Amino acid sequence: xxxxxxxxxxxxxxxxxxxxxxxxxxxxxxxxxxxxxxxxxxxxxxxxxxxxxxxxxxxxxxxxxxxxxxxxxxxxxxxxxxxxxxxxxxxxxxxxxxxxxxxxxxxxxxxxxxxxxxxxxxxxxxxxxxxxxxxxxxxxxxxxxxxxxxxxxxxxxxxxxxxxxxxxxxxxxxxxxxxxxxxxxxxxxxxxxxxxxxxxxxxxxxxxxxxxxxxxxxxxxxxxxxxxxxxxxxxxxxxxxxxxxxxxxxxxxxxxxxxxxxxxxxxxxxxxxxxxxxxxxxxxxxxxxxxxxxxxxxxxxxxxxxxxxxxxxxxxxxxxxxxxxxxxxxxxxxxxxxxxxxxxxxxxxxxxxxxxxxxxxxxxxxxxxxxxxxxxxxxxxxxxxxxxxxxxxxxxxxxxxxxxxxxxxxxxxxxxxxxxxxxxxxxxxxxxxxxxxxxxxxxxxxxxxxxxxxxxxxxxxxxxxxxxxxxxxxxxxxxxxxxxxxxxxxxxxxxxxxxxx
Ligand code: NAD
Numbered sequence: 001x002x003x004x005x006x007x008x009x010x011x012x013x014x015x016x017x018x019x020x021x022x023x024x025x026x027x028x029x030x031x032x033x034x035x036x037x038x039x040x041x042x043x044x045x046x047x048x049x050x051x052x053x054x055x056x057x058x059x060x061x062x063x064x065x066x067x068x069x070x071x072x073x074x075x076x077x078x079x080x081x082x083x084x085x086x087x088x089x090x091x092x093x094x095x096x097x098x099x100x101x102x103x104x105x106x107x108x109x110x111x112x113x114x115x116x117x118x119x120x121x122x123x124x125x126x127x128x129x130x131x132x133x134x135x136x137x138x139x140x141x142x143x144x145x146x147x148x149x150x151x152x153x154x155x156x157x158x159x160x161x162x163x164x165x166x167x168x169x170x171x172x173x174x175x176x177x178x179x180x181x182x183x184x185x186x187x188x189x190x191x192x193x194x195x196x197x198x199x200x201x202x203x204x205x206x207x208x209x210x211x212x213x214x215x216x217x218x219x220x221x222x223x224x225x226x227x228x229x230x231x232x233x234x235x236x237x238x239x240x241x242x243x244x245x246x247x248x249x250x251x252x253x254x255x256x257x258x259x260x261x262x263x264x265x266x267x268x269x270x271x272x273x274x275x276x277x278x279x280x281x282x283x284x285x286x287x288x289x290x291x292x293x294x295x296x297x298x299x300x301x302x303x304x305x306x307x308x309x310x311x312x313x314x315x316x317x318x319x320x321x322x323x324x325x326x327x328x329x330x331x332x333x334x335x336x337x338x339x340x341x342x343x344x345x346x347x348x349x350x351x352x353x354x355x356x357x358x359x360x361x362x363x364x365x366x367x368x369x370x371x372x373x374x375x376x377x378x379x380x381x382x383x384x385x386x387x388x389x390x391x392x393x394x395x396x397x398x399x400x401x402x403x404x405x406x407x408x409x410x411x412x413x414x415x416x417x418x419x420x421x422x423x424x425x426x427x428x429x430x431x432x433x434x435x436x437x438x439x440x441x442x443x444x445x446x447x448x449x450x451x452x453x454x455x456x457x458x459x460x461x462x463x464x465x466x467x468x469x470x471x472x473x474x475x476x477x478x479x480x481x482x483x484x485x486x487x488x489x490x491x492x493x494x495x496x497x498x499x500x501x
Contacts, residue, residue, distance in 0.1 A: 014048040014101065020208045022051050022228065025064030026221025032057055036230040038205055041107030041348040042339050042385040048105075050204045053227040058196075058234045061225040062243035065167040065194035068222030073164045073192035077132045080190055084129035086217040091122040094213065098206055102178060105203040107348040107385070108302060109339040121178040121210065127468065128186030131489050136162040136191075140499075158499035164192035165269050165494055166245030169238040171259075172207075173251040174200035174350050175305045181207050184248045184271075185214075187488035189223070196244070197226040198235050200251075202350050204228040235259075242266050246492070249273065250307075252406070253432070253477045271481040271491050273307070274474055275406040276434030279427035280310035281417075281449065284319040286439035287461070292323065294439070294463045296330040300390050301463075303349045304410035307478075308435035308457070308464060312403055313392075313414040314426055320416040324373060324394050327414070331374035331390040337382060348386040349409055355386040358409035361402050362391055370396035370413060398426050406432070420445065424452045433475030435459070456482070 013019065017035060021028040031051030038047040053061075072080075091098065095118050103113040140158040147153040170184040177199055188195050199207035211226040227234050232255075239247050239262040246269035249259050253274040263270060280298075282291050298310050315323045339347035349355050355378075362376055375389030393402060393413040403413050417423040427436060436453040438460050440446040450458040456474045469485030483491050 014104075014205070015046055017049050020048055020050055020205050020228075022053055022057060022061070023208075023211045023215060023224065023226045024057060024061045025067070025225065026215070029057065031228070033229070036201075038105050038203070039351070040104045041350050044384050044386075047101075048205050050201075050208075050228045050230070053229050053234050055233060055237045058198075058227050058237035059241060059243070061196045061227050062167060062169070062238060062241045064222035065196050065225055066243045068220060069164075069166055069194045072194055072220060072223045075192070077190075080192065081129045081132035083214075083217060083219055084125050084132060084186065084190060087213050087219075088122040088125035088129065090213045090217055091118070091125070091210070094209070095119075098178070098209060101209060102203075102206045103339065105205050106174065106177065107339055107350065109344050109347045111342060111344075112302060117176060117179055120176075121182040123468075124179065124182035124186045127485075128190040128488075131187060131486075132190035134486070134489060136493075140497075154501050156499055156501050158497060161496045161498060162191070162490065162493040163496050165492060166193060167196065167243055168193045168246045168248055168492060169196050169198060169241075169244045171198045171235050171238070171247065171249045171251065172200055174202040175302060177203045178206045178210050180250050181210065183483060183488070184250075185210075185224070187483065188248065188492045189219075191489055191492045193246070193492055194223045195225065196238055197224070198238055199226070199228060201228070201230045236262065239263055239268070240266070245269060246271070248492070256479065269494075271473075271483060272479040273472075273483070274434075274477065274479040275408075275432060276307045276309070276474065276478050277312060277404065277406055277430050277432040278308055278310050278435040278437065278455070279312045279314055279430070279453070280412075280437040281423050281427055281439065282313070282315045282319065282323060283420075283423070283438075283440040283442070283445070284316040285441040286319070287441060288319065288323065288326070290461065291439035292326045292330060294461075295437070296327055296334075298437070298463045299327075299412050300331075300334060300346050300410050303346055303388070304390075304412075305349060305408050309408070309412075310437050311407060311412050312398070312427070312430070313412050314417045314423055315414060316423065317416045317418055320414070324392070324414050327392055328374040331392060334390055336379045336387065336389065346390055346410060349388055350386065352386050354409070355388055358388050358407055358411060361405070361407045361409070362393070362411060365393045365396060365400060365402035365411075365413060368396070368400045368402070370394065370400060370402065373414075375410070398429055404430065420449060424449055428452075428454045431477045434478035435464075437463075
């Protein structure tokens with residue numbers, strides 16, 4: 001089956017060289033190292049050209065942000081709030097244009113792009129337009145010190161003040177390019193920081209358009225900058241530059257470690273949202289129908305390219321065979337193909353290279369003894385695009401490579417467990433600690449298990465965490481720090497204590 005999503009979807013104007021530029025200190029510039037092509041993962045057709053920034057341009061962006069910081073950080077919160085709200089409104093006006101662009105460069109299904117990518121981005125800016133107005137001062141209770149050898153009795157008072165950090169480099173992974181970036185920009189700007197955006201090489205174009213919106217609605221020069229590049233160099237400059245105070249990073253654990261190391265010499269503040277290998281624990285008292293639907297929909301969501309993908313499916317032994325069979329049946333009838341078709345659930349993965357990595361993982365699972373009970377290859381009848389079938393491996397164990405390493409594709413491995421203790425031990429036996437799923441009819445047990453999981457977030461009897469103000473982040477190798485709601489305002493702040501007698 002050929003996809004319908006051919007060259008016409010991204011529009012000729014987008015493919016004009018120089019259409020997408022860098023924003024550095026209020027000036028739009030072409031990349032000094034040229035430009036590179038962005039490819040539609042569903043059609044393998046060109047979407048547009050992204051600028052290839054030089055190291056000097058990355059440094060210039062950090063410098064521009066530093067120069068803008070004193071004035072921006074002193075602006076009234078009401079003004080920061082007004083500008084964030086204006087950006088959100090303008091993004092909603094440009095919704096149709098942005099949906100087309102995000103869809104083309106990510107290969108996400110049109111349904112996901114239209115309902116989640118663009119609206120969630122605007123929602124985040126609105127949330128932090130409100131966030132800019134939240135109080136930044138927390139009074140400390142007065143403390144009485146009785147008279148003594150140190151002097152007369154005193155009452156001291158104080159206040160803990162949230163202050164902006166300074167220049168924040170925001171580096172993101174591909175998958176939800178503008179939503180992830182908005183989750184960083186929103187709270188950082190609300191708190192009075194200046195930002196340098198470095199989107200993922202694979203899907204940077206819509207982030208450039210978001211920066212354009214911020215420029216259009218009147219953010220001062222240098223407050224929002226964007227630089228792009230096809231390799232790691234631009235990001236590397238921005239994680240070691242002395243002009244950068246904080247790095248907010250979403251991406252793989254391997255790159256997170258490099259950023260930690262690169263930032264040490266200049267003591268960068270870090271917010272690291274890294275990889276995962278989330279456990280999906282299905283107890284034998286669960287509502288099976290609900291658990292199958294919920295588990296399967298997160299397994300295949302965005303072709304498995306989500307950090308909280310439920311890639312280790314632990315099913316209590318009595319239910320194991322039935323559950324695996326039902327999941328395999330679900331995969332067999334799942335609509336795979338053209339992301340522009342409303343019925344499609346599973347589109348392509350981001351690139352040919354990534355598809356090969358996923359296929360190597362499937363092979364390693366089989367070689368280490370697992371059985372492929374669903375998928376395992378490329379869908380038949382699709383002759384263009386980077387597609388992988390939804391794949392379920394069973395009969396494996398938790399020490400297999402496929403159960404230990406992150407895959408970031410529509411591949412999960414099913415493993416039986418005996419009882420609560422066994423299930424928790426298996427779930428926690430991972431270097432990652434991002435998210436966990438629990439399906440059980442006994443809510444008291446589910447809560448007990450949730451607290452025993454060494455993960456930053458847990459969803460009970462539901463697909464993914466729904467609460468927009470909940471803290472989000474990982475334990476162990478899944479990251480450092482928390483964003484989400486109020487927690488993000490805190491993450492992009494320094495705490496200052498002011499005391500007086
Ligand atoms: P990646 O780590 O390969 O790249 C992420 C970003 O880091 C890109 O912008 C890349 O250009 C940049 N980068 C690469 N090397 C760098 C360096 N040395 N210095 C600075 N920047 C550098 O990740 P990816 O393949 O784009 O995305 C997939 C990963 O992202 C998965 O591990 C996934 O779990 C993770 N992710 C995590 C979350 C979360 O919230 N925890 C959300 C989405 C994705």
